[in-house]
Amino acid sequence: MASFHRLRKCQSTGVAVSTHITQLHTSSHACAKQHHKMLVLGGGSGGITMSARMKRLMGAGNVAVVEPSEMHYYQPIWTLVGAGAKKAASSGRPTASVMPSGVHWVKSKVQEINPDTNTVRTEDGTEITYEYLIVALGLQLHFERVKGLPEGFEHPKIGSNYSIQTVEKTWKALQDFKEGNAVFTFPNTPVKCAGAPQKIMYLSDAYLRKTGKREKANIMYNTSLPVLFGIKKYADSLWDIVKRRDLQVNLRQNLIEVRPDKQEAVFENLDKPGETRVVEYEMLHVTPPMGPSLVVKGSPLADDGGWLDLNKDTLQHKKYPNVFGIGDCTNLPTAKTGAAVAAQSAVLHRTISRLLKNEKPDKIYDGYTSCPLVTSYNTVILAEFDYNGQPLETFPINQAKERRLMYHMKADVMPHLYWHGLLRGLWGGPGPYRKLFHLGMK
Ligand SMILES: Cc1cc2nc3c(=O)[nH]c(=O)nc-3n(C[C@H](O)[C@H](O)[C@H](O)COP(=O)(O)OP(=O)(O)OC[C@H]3O[C@@H](n4cnc5c(N)ncnc54)[C@H](O)[C@@H]3O)c2cc1C
Numbered sequence: 001m002a003s004f005h006r007l008r009k010c011q012s013t014g015v016a017v018s019t020h021i022t023q024l025h026t027s028s029h030a031c032a033k034q035h036h037k038m039l040v041l042g043g044g045s046g047g048i049t050m051s052a053r054m055k056r057l058m059g060a061g062n063v064a065v066v067e068p069s070e071m072h073y074y075q076p077i078w079t080l081v082g083a084g085a086k087k088a089a090s091s092g093r094p095t096a097s098v099m100p101s102g103v104h105w106v107k108s109k110v111q112e113i114n115p116d117t118n119t120v121r122t123e124d125g126t127e128i129t130y131e132y133l134i135v136a137l138g139l140q141l142h143f144e145r146v147k148g149l150p151e152g153f154e155h156p157k158i159g160s161n162y163s164i165q166t167v168e169k170t171w172k173a174l175q176d177f178k179e180g181n182a183v184f185t186f187p188n189t190p191v192k193c194a195g196a197p198q199k200i201m202y203l204s205d206a207y208l209r210k211t212g213k214r215e216k217a218n219i220m221y222n223t224s225l226p227v228l229f230g231i232k233k234y235a236d237s238l239w240d241i242v243k244r245r246d247l248q249v250n251l252r253q254n255l256i257e258v259r260p261d262k263q264e265a266v267f268e269n270l271d272k273p274g275e276t277r278v279v280e281y282e283m284l285h286v287t288p289p290m291g292p293s294l295v296v297k298g299s300p301l302a303d304d305g306g307w308l309d310l311n312k313d314t315l316q317h318k319k320y321p322n323v324f325g326i327g328d329c330t331n332l333p334t335a336k337t338g339a340a341v342a343a344q345s346a347v348l349h350r351t352i353s354r355l356l357k358n359e360k361p362d363k364i365y366d367g368y369t370s371c372p373l374v375t376s377y378n379t380v381i382l383a384e385f386d387y388n389g390q391p392l393e394t395f396p397i398n399q400a401k402e403r404r405l406m407y408h409m410k411a412d413v414m415p416h417l418y419w420h421g422l423l424r425g426l427w428g429g430p431g432p433y434r435k436l437f438h439l440g441m442k
Contacts, residue, residue, distance in 0.1 A: 032126060033126070033127050033129075034126060034127075034129075035128070035129045035130070036062065036104065037058060037063070037131045037132065038054045038058055038062055039064050039066070039120060039128060039130035039133050039134070040063065040064065040065045040066070040133075041065075041110050041113070041133070041137050041295075042065075042110075042135070042136035042137040042138055042327075042329070043065045043066075043067025043072065043099065043136075044072070044138050044327070045327060045338050045341045045422065046136035046138075046341045046344070047067060047134070047136035048065070048072065048423045049326075049341060049342075049345045049422050049425055050136060050326055050345060050349075051065045051099070051100055052424050053345060053425035054134070054352070055103055055425075057349070057352065057353055057356070060101065060102025060103050061102065061104075063103045063104065064103065064105070065099065065104070065105055065106065066109075066120065066122060066128070067105065067106075067107070068107060068108055070095055070096075071092045071095060071164075072093055072095045072097075073164055074091050074415055074418050075091070075192075076193065076372075076418075077090065077415055078167045078196075079196055079199045079203070079374055080374070080411060081161070081167050081168065081170075082159065082167050082200050082285070083170075083171065083174065083200060083207060084174070084207070085411070086411070088164065088168050090415075092164065093419070098419075108123050108124045108126060110122055110137065111295065112298070113295060113301060115299070115300055115301055115317075115319075115320040115323055116300065117129075118131070118322070131322060132323075133320075133322060133324070134324045134348070135301065135308050135323065135324070135329055135330075136326050136327050136329065137295060137296055138293060138327060138328045139190075139192060139291065139293060139336065140293055141162060141288045142189075142288055142289040142290060142291055143160070143286070143288045145288070147258070148257055148259055149258055149286065149288070150166075152258045153165070153166050153169060154260075156172065156176060157173050157263055157281065157283055158260055158281075158283075158284045158286065159173050159284075160286045160287065161196060162196070162288055170200065170285055173285075174207055177283050178213070178282060179282060180216075180218065180280065180282030180283075181219075181279060181281045181282055182204055182208070182217050182218070182281070182282060182283040183220050183222060183281045183283070183284045184197060184201040184219075184220070184221045184222070184285045184287075185221075185253075185265075185284075185285065186198070186221070186223035186224055186225060187254065187287055187289040189291060190290060190291075190336065191287060191290050192328050192337065193336070193337050194230065194335055194336075195229065195373045195383065196287070197221075197223070197285075197287040198221055198223075198229075198238070198373075199373060199374040200285050201219060201247060201285070202241070202247075202374060202376060204285075205219055205245050205376075210377075217282075218248065219246075219247045219248065220247070220279070221242070221248070222250045222253035222254075222255065222279070223249070223250070224252065225251065225252075228242070228251075229373075229383070230389065231383060231385050231389050231391065232389075233400050234381055234383040234391075237381055237400040237401070238381070250267075252271045253267040253268075254268050254270055255267055258284065258286070262280075263281050263284075264278050264279065264281070265281055265284055267279065291306065292305065292306035292308075292329065296329050300319070300320075301317060301320065305331065307329065307330060307331035308325040308329050308331060309331055312332050312367070313364040314351045314361040314363075315330075315332070315347055316361065324348055324352060326348055327340070327344065332365070332367070333367070334368075335369040335371065336369075337369050337370060337371060338418065338422070339368070339370035339384075340369035340370075341422070342422050342427055342429040343366075343368040343429035343431065344365055345422070345429075347363050349425070350363040351363065367385075367386040367387025367388070368384070368385075368392055368429055369384070369386075370382065370383060370384040370385075371383045372406060372414070374410060375402050376407075378404050379402035379403060380403060380406035381399065381400055381401065381402055381406070382395075382409070382410075384399065392434070393434070394433055394434045394437060396437050
């Protein structure tokens with residue numbers, strides 16, 4: 001109700017405001033000044049999840065979300081879209097439909113955060129003050145750091161599952177494959193879902209086998225990393241698969257240039273500075289370099305690397321006690337995934353509810369994260385692990401094995417859990433089920 005009054009006030013000043021009563025939340029484009037008890041920056045996985053939880057904790061009228069995008073995407077399904085197993089349209093829904101009802105949506109981009117004055121400034125000039133701030137701005141893709149991109153995507157034979165603009169180009173390149181190298185890359189930066197760059201390789205291999213073209217394909221995974229996957233238990237299984245399916249893995253190779261007119265990709269050897277290698281491709285899947293949100297990086301909230309500087313147990317900011325964070329924008333030392341967002345949301349909810357009562361946070365985030373490593377059109381290895389890189393598996397079976405059941409989880413169960421559980425603030429990760437399945441032992 002309070003935000004409704006503020007909106008009315010904006011309207012009377014003649015500033016353009018759109019209120020979608022049928023969407024049950026209020027939204028504004030521009031209003032010179034606003035104040036909200038709880039301000040959430042970013043309306044992606046972490047932002048919508050936390051706004052739903054904060055609505056429950058302090059009432060819808062006290063919560064606002066700053067998010068410029070009209071569409072909200074379930075990014076994990078892009079792996080299957082790039083391989084033609086799902087439609088791109090199935091990955092997105094209007095942001096209005098996932099915004100919790102009654103929560104105030106500021107439809108603009110955050111431009112500046114000043115935690116010393118509890119102020120956020122948006123692109124349209126609105127100044128928003130807050131009592132509490134949750135930063136959920138995700139990370140930044142940097143296609144432009146590869147010479148020849150992003151304009152190279154205008155040519156065929158090249159795609160990337162990492163954005164809605166390029167994911168269908170992956171599927172097109174795969175379908176058009178005739179003969180030659182199919183090349184998959186992993187950049188020399190932190191990434192979100194570190195398994196995704198190789199999942200599309202396994203799917204492409206499966207597709208080329210299914211269509212009788214595998215013998216004409218040389219499939220290679222050129223990764224900047226010195227390992228195939230960070231957690232040994234799952235890496236061992238993946239090495240077995242690449243050997244069995246004749247997939248070439250080249251470690252410490254970093255994509256620096258694409259020459260789409262010649263269908264050439266240029267890699268630097270990270271172990272031998274100055275040494276480069278040109279690879280001709282018939283299909284190229286690019287995982288772009290990634291980095292921190294530029295807004296976080298340019299604020300006092302960032303650590304030296306530009307990531308949101310959080311206490312890794314409680315998700316409270318290390319210097320500003322009324323600031324919290326979740327997801328890909330943070331410096332939490334775990335793999336950046338939606339599954340991590342789910343587990344973090346339960347801890348952050350608890351931390352904030354305790355602080356509101358002047359009590360100390362008592363729930364600790366163990367770094368839980370998960371990566372369903374899709375290895376074909378009907379198998380998945382479900383990697384789950386914690387801050388220490390120790391497997392933290394939900395099911396009482398060996399999850400390093402390829403399983404049909406896990407594919408079904410990835411393709412059918414998880415999207416449902418995302419839209420109807422996580423985004424409504426009702427899913428805090430599989431911790432309680434893990435305890436149950438392991439008879440309280442994990
Ligand atoms: C191809 C692919 C496959 C993946 N597979 C999996 C998987 O299998 N399992 C899994 O758990 N995770 C997976 N992920 C990762 C998962 O999608 C992310 O980790 C998760 O979405 C992170 O949530 P977030 O809220 O931190 O960031 P996001 O969901 O990216 O949200 C960030 C939001 O901030 C907004 N924003 C950015 N800048 C501004 C600004 N200046 N002002 C206002 N708003 C802004 C953006 O518009 C966006 O809505 C995958 C991701 C990709 C791309």
